[in-house]
């Protein structure tokens with residue numbers, strides 16, 4: 389019988405999907421330094437909404453669901469580590485992913501009577517509305533699942549695929565590749581569907597060189613960081629607790645069109661003649677510069693308060709030798725600078741942030757070496773402490789290069805993609821615009837009051853530049 393978890397959603401089934409043909413060879417896959425860096429981070433949740441107005445329960449149960457389940461099982465055959473678990477045996481220095489026969493991914497099948505169009509819209513919505521669509525990721529002291537999935541039917545409206553992923557196991561690029569692989573196998577009608585090379589994951593850990601053993605430095609940083617709760621079990625795999633009350637927050641999506649981006653670039657360029665720093669005015673920098681200044685102004689407060697500007701960079705193309713684009717795992721790192729709010733709240737705020745981010749991106753322009761990486765996690769932890777104590781953290785989840793709207797399972801592109809977990813991290817989410825090449829979709833979760841101020845600053849600022 390279906391269990392109701394609130395009056396909008398019914399859970400019909402909680403099942404486990406195993407890799408097709410249930411491979412019998414057990415194996416383990418080590419974590420690299422880029423994985424152990426994220427060991428205790430909260431899971432990343434994404435929702436992919438697909439609109440099918442003729443989707444009855446019958447059609448969902450007889451066609452859509454069996455196809456999704458079967459293609460997931462086929463996909464897991466290519467992504468076997470995702471069917472396993474993160475574990476930390478007594479005799480090992482760091483956790484690893486272990487796969488045993490019959491392992492599989494937890495999949496929840498649910499039904500919602502919430503309004504699909506409202507959830508898929510850009511307007512202000514209660515942040516908490518998205519949580520029932522986001523699967524719980526099973527993480528205990530000694531075992532953590534790499535991924536969990538929820539497929540939710542909205543009768544006569546469509547369906548939603550929710551994924552929660554463990555950040556110590558894979559990053560945004562890998563997550564996007566997994567979804568596209570699943571979609572690609574689902575869409576093919578052939579008996580033996582196949583993946584193109586760019587969607588075939590590589591798990592070759594030898595491409596990540598770590599001669600100084602920074603992977604273990606990060607593990608030890610986490611052991612030292614873990615609060616008193618876990619003192620009895622320091623090797624616990626439990627992640628940091630969330631300290632945010634999602635019930636008090638709202639979510640909205642904002643769009644910068646290609647034209648907006650161009651105008652922002654022109655405006656900054658025309659004001660920057662006298663400046664020494666050669667600005668790197670990519671779509672990413674312009675978007676962050678514009679959004680971050682609106683966020684700092686919306687927060688208000690003392691102009692002397694601390695603000696952390698944060699972004700994550702993909703290192704695949706920046707390491708020497710480069711790591712293949714289809715490398716599955718983490719190959720990213722965070723970059724952070726600490727500034728005073730006044731820089732963003734001034735008239736020249738957009739210019740100020742664009743300059744700061746330009747300097748940071750230029751530092752990695754000629755590639756990444758691991759020099760100084762021993763201290764990278766400790767620095768991040770000290771900034772996280774600052775954020776807990778009140779500094780405004782302005783960070784990014786997702787990317788405008790992941791093509792999340794390309795995940796078509798055979799029923800069309802997603803109507804909307806949301807990163808749910810920005811409700812606990814306070815980051816903005818980025819995705820390429822669904823409907824316009826060169827446009828950007830920005831997801832935000834704020835208090836109602838900050839959202840109102842942000843929204844009016846965002847709209848007014850755009851009117852001023854066009």
Ligand SMILES: CC(C)(COP(=O)(O)OP(=O)(O)OC[C@H]1O[C@@H](n2cnc3c(N)ncnc32)[C@H](O)[C@@H]1OP(=O)(O)O)[C@@H](O)C(=O)NCCC(=O)NCCSC(=O)CC(=O)O
Pocket residue numbers: 432559560561563669670671672673699700701702703720749784785786787789
């Ligand atoms: C460091 C960056 C954030 C920002 O660098 P930049 O400002 O230089 O921007 P960029 O690399 O996007 O592109 C710079 C310019 O290169 C060209 N260019 C690069 N890639 C392109 C592409 N695929 N298609 C078209 N153009 C491209 C464009 O001219 C672009 O300018 P123009 O833009 O003007 O056209 C980025 O390079 C990067 O690493 N992005 C990936 C970050 C990431 O992996 N995030 C996820 C973290 S995990 C996470 O958050 C969890 C999760 O997602 O699940």
